[in-house]
Amino acid sequence: MILSADEWGIVALSLRVSLVAVGLMLPVAFTFAWLLARSRFPGKLLVDALIHLPLVVPPVVTGWLLLLLFGANGPLGRLFEQMLGVSFMFRWTGAALASAIMAMPLMVRAMRLSIEGIDHRLEQAAQTLGAGRWRVFLTISLPLSLPGIVAGLVLGFARSIGEFGATITFVSDVPGETRTLPIAIYSALQMPGAESAVTRLAIISILLSLAALVASEALARRASGGRTNHVL
Amino acid sequence: MSFDIAVDHRIGDRLIHLRAQAGAGLVALFGPSGAGKTSILNMVAGILTPDSGRIAVAGETLFDSGAGIDIPAARRRAGYVFQDGRLFPQMRVRANLLYGRHGDAPLPFDAVMDFLGIGHLLDRWPATLSGGEAQRVAIGRALLSGPRFLLLDEPLSSLDPARREEILTVIERMKRDLAMPMLYVSHDRAEVERLADQVIAL
Numbered sequence: 001m002i003l004s005a006d007e008w009g010i011v012a013l014s015l016r017v018s019l020v021a022v023g024l025m026l027p028v029a030f031t032f033a034w035l036l037a038r039s040r041f042p043g044k045l046l047v048d049a050l051i052h053l054p055l056v057v058p059p060v061v062t063g064w065l066l067l068l069l070f071g072a073n074g075p076l077g078r079l080f081e082q083m084l085g086v087s088f089m090f091r092w093t094g095a096a097l098a099s100a101i102m103a104m105p106l107m108v109r110a111m112r113l114s115i116e117g118i119d120h121r122l123e124q125a126a127q128t129l130g131a132g133r134w135r136v137f138l139t140i141s142l143p144l145s146l147p148g149i150v151a152g153l154v155l156g157f158a159r160s161i162g163e164f165g166a167t168i169t170f171v172s173d174v175p176g177e178t179r180t181l182p183i184a185i186y187s188a189l190q191m192p193g194a195e196s197a198v199t200r201l202a203i204i205s206i207l208l209s210l211a212a213l214v215a216s217e218a219l220a221r222r223a224s225g226g227r228t229n230h231v232l
Numbered sequence: 233m234s235f236d237i238a239v240d241h242r243i244g245d246r247l248i249h250l251r252a253q254a255g256a257g258l259v260a261l262f263g264p265s266g267a268g269k270t271s272i273l274n275m276v277a278g279i280l281t282p283d284s285g286r287i288a289v290a291g292e293t294l295f296d297s298g299a300g301i302d303i304p305a306a307r308r309r310a311g312y313v314f315q316d317g318r319l320f321p322q323m324r325v326r327a328n329l330l331y332g333r334h335g336d337a338p339l340p341f342d343a344v345m346d347f348l349g350i351g352h353l354l355d356r357w358p359a360t361l362s363g364g365e366a367q368r369v370a371i372g373r374a375l376l377s378g379p380r381f382l383l384l385d386e387p388l389s390s391l392d393p394a395r396r397e398e399i400l401t402v403i404e405r406m407k408r409d410l411a412m413p414m415l416y417v418s419h420d421r422a423e424v425e426r427l428a429d430q431v432i433a434l
Contacts, residue, residue: 125320128308130309139331
């Protein structure tokens with residue numbers, strides 16, 4: 001199957017958008033997952049609900065909220081522009097932001113589950129062996145939650161690769177900037193005679209998702225070393 | 233005085249209350265299941281904070297609610313052997329043994345390997361060890377962390393009779409060779425009579 005240069009560009013853009021989205025969301029999602037799994041604070045229920053919002057509201061609504069917050073005149077949009085010189089409107093950065101927000105609930109859920117599954121008694125054992133807070137975190141908690149982190153990354157990546165509604169609402173369909181695979185497929189469907197392009201892009205989409213799935217299986221297996229997580 | 237413990241602690245509707253002073257050697261904490269024996273060990277190790285009281289080991293105060301002293305678990309230098317081993321599943325035996333390595337260990341690494349007969353297990357994963365092997369590795373890990381005292385929580389309970397004898401022998405040798413305060417939790421009278429220099433009934 002031979003793709004045109006334009007189509008390769010779409011694939012490359014989709015990968016860039018998804019990898020940046022998932023990469024930037026990783027520390028954020030892990031922090032949320034950790035807080036939700038391990039700490040009690042006032043307003044926890046509200047934070048939990050807000051994190052899950054992109055999972056339950058229509059993506060178009062999420063896109064519209066992003067437009068209000070991160071648009072050229074949105075409070076956060078202006079902040080990013082002034083502080084970091086990053087603007088989102090009609091740019092691939094906006095597509096990455098939309099993808100990251102849509103992927104967030106799935107990533108947080110997967111990570112939270114594995115953090116909650118850590119046997120706290122192993123962390124206590126590490127303490128009695130002289131390990132301080134950070135050493136316990138880095139050598140016990142983090143490695144034991146690795147399968148969940150990997151699962152979260154893959155789910156997030158798959159979600160990002162398929163992201164459509166929030167992206168097209170937030171940053172529209174700009175070839176070379178925000179026209180990722182799903183948006184390109186949708187645009188091609190609007191044009192007469194582009195059936196073969198649609199087929200090629202759809203096959204690429206399926207292959208990418210399958211590759212992510214296979215990679216996650218392999219990674220999860222490696223992360224757990226083919227072992228069960230039982231103590232004895 | 234090896235262990236000097238005076239604590240009160242409430243867990244749910246259960247009240248743990250202990251006043252005990254013990255001399256040198258192996259001190260057994262003896263009592264039925266649910267009497268709070270493990271909670272006492274956890275308080276001495278610093279992973280459970282008593283509601284009030286005072287804990288001193290070998291003359292050093294580890295906890296004193298009145299004086300506001302609460303040395304963190306990581307700095308108490310307790311060699312804690314848990315009932316269920318609690319080896320780290322994501323590390324091989326060698327990494328488990330070296331996790332808490334401390335310059336002041338009572339025995340050097342090779343001596344601990346010989347003493348416990350675990351030198352051939354170093355490259356294994358904890359999940360592949362038998363109960364007796366895992367318990368010996370857990371004891372080795374505690375010894376190599378440079379403990380100033382040992383806490384042993386029913387180290388025989390998960391083992392079959394042949395393995396029990398093996399670990400009992402190891403504990404008797406530790407008692408003889410290490411001259412370190414040892415607090416040993418058990419609900420088995422025979423075990424206590426065989427090992428203990430002093431018994432605290434709970």
